[in-house]
Amino acid sequence: MKLAWRIVGLLVGAVFVFAGLTKIVDFQPFRFLDPMDFARDIDNYKILPWGICVALALYLPWLEVICGIALIFRRWYSGALTILFALLVVFIGASIAAKTRGIDITCGCFGHLSNQLSFAWHLALDFAIVAAVVALWWKRPDDRLATNP
């Protein structure tokens, strides 16, 4: 059973590393993506001022990557789960708020790949990840016993 939870942790970590990287780099051909594109995706939610959208566009992808790596290597595990849970809750709330206001959004969660997913699929995926994060939190190792560099 422990192995199964380990695999779930690896998968969730990999999803966040992938989600973050798709906003930072384009692999074919390799190049760094313009953060202004993701900033515009955030701005499309019509919640935050433009300057904050830019700051978040620079910061959030790296936060996802670093928390994803933390999950994969089980370092700062509880902290990573807490941050990712908070990110998911805020994102789901913002998505639903935008949809109810009739705003047609591209979430940008998985870079260009997001354009191929419908809103319903986005939500289903997000709720599945939230469920996995909550389950991982429940099954997490005791922080006092875990290795913390």
Place this chain on the structure above:
Amino acid sequence: MRPLLRQSVLLLGLALLPAAVQALYFRDRISWESRIAESDMVSVDLARSWGTDAVWIDARPDVDFERDHVPEAILLNEDRWNELLPQFLQQRWSPEKKIVVYCSAESCNLAGDVARRLREEAKLPNQIRVLKGGWEEWLKTRK
């Protein structure tokens, strides 16, 4: 509780470092005031100086274009993108000419969106710029 807080603060802080490096790397592209990067915009004076080397695109709704527009500008908005883009490509587009896109004002997003679609969807190789201040700014300097 304390390890959780410490871990969260460390992770939040750690993410700041690569974000700051990325901000430095893209310092010429990032605009903190506008959705459009400074390097993708052009002032009215400079755009005017291009004369016939530039094609002007009006990204505003049809009704605004019909009311008044920059002389020689062609209508290309997102409302009728699929209909107007082929017309623009057949009638006015030339690979050598610069493209100046404008909408109502500095705060409107239509010109930036049309410019981006011309680059990414239509894959035009031209130098495509958004008019700084838009139609309002152009009106102020109309001679």
